[in-house]
Amino acid sequence: MNIKPLGDRILVKPLKTEEVTKSGIVLPDTAEKEKKEQGAVVAIGDGDKIKKLKLKIGDKVLFGKYAGDEVEVDKVEYKFLKDEDILGIVK
Numbered sequence: 779m780n781i782k783p784l785g786d787r788i789l790v791k792p793l794k795t796e797e798v799t800k801s802g803i804v805l806p807d808t809a810e811k812e813k814k815e816q817g818a819v820v821a822i823g824d825g826d827k828i829k830k831l832k833l834k835i836g837d838k839v840l841f842g843k844y845a846g847d848e849v850e851v852d853k854v855e856y857k858f859l860k861d862e863d864i865l866g867i868v869k
Contacts, residue, residue, distance in 0.1 A: 781851065786825030786861045790817035790839060790846070791854065814840050816868060820856065827861040838868040 783789050793816045819837045822828055833839070845863040849856050 781821055781856075783821050783823035783858060784825075785823050786827040787823045788819055788828065788833060788839075788859045788861070788864065789821040790841070790857050790859055791820050792817040792857055793838070813843055814865060815843050816840055817857065825861070831861060831864060833864070833867070840865040840868060 781789055816838055819833050819835055819839060822833055822835065839859075841857070841859055841863050842865070846857040846859040849858060
């Protein structure tokens, strides 16, 4: 895969997560609720706003479920996010 985000955009590969309730019921990531998602940074644009975030390839970031634009490359799902879509970096 060879995609370079333009400007202040980040290419993220969303991480699939499932949530287990207290009673042991597994809620798939498709369950309807507004939650935050996590993803791994795959590529970073060269815009000035992005440089201030100090993101690195491989960083795990938080973003809103409906943020960004979904794309599929080589049968792998990615999201293009803007700098303001990134809520935080998971350490």
